[in-house]
Amino acid sequence: TALDNGLAHLAGQKIVITAGGTREPIDPVRFLTNRSSGKMGYALAEAANTAGADVTLIATVQRDCSANINVRIAESAEAMLQAVQEEMVDTNVFISAAAVSDYRLKEPFTDKVKKQGDDDGLTLNLVQNPDILKTVGMAKKPGQIVVGFAAETKDLLANAKAKLSKKNADMIVGNDVTKAGAGFDQDTNVVTMVRPEQDPVEEGPASKLNIAKAILNQVVKIQEMQ
């Protein structure tokens, strides 16, 4: 299709994608996480791989994927940031599809937490995680393209635009997770792609693979404008 033809532009480029919900340790057997399945990130990796790109997928979870996708498992936000920074040096395109936990435990317990006394609750002390997309966006070199997501339950366009500038990204892919055919652990998505000084582009409801192709198509457009 026309969409696939345009993606040939990505052949030979290095593309780094993050996927999945991060897991922030509570103790050796428990963690804080979210509803992200990693499917959107894996779909992006497949679409980029099919286009002939050199793909590194930094994921919190292992899923079936093509053998020539370089999968690195990083569970926590801090581990993911470390892995992303190791890869960025020679990367053309970074896509932050992971649902990164905004918070982690200030001090994870070294031993398994025991149930407290009968009437006692348990308070966990949280601190903010590093913002991977913002860190990469602020450090990007000329020619590097940085794309983020924004999963919202309201004010999608305004929130996506705010994230675009706050994180110095080239595009934010907004999705309204309350919409039918969007949201977590589904095989379809509905997105609004927001770029600086451009009209938003809507795509879907469509399979996550077709949404991935539409996102990469916008990446090529950004590259062709530079």
Ligand code: CTP
């Ligand atoms: N992101 C990230 N590191 C974080 C938090 C978010 O890299 N610590 C990335 C996500 O991968 C996504 C984008 O930033 O591409 C937006 O994530 P989102 O949670 O929507 O935005 P936040 O800036 O965390 O704002 P909030 O959760 O308050 O809406």
Ligand code: CA
């Ligand atoms: Ca967040």
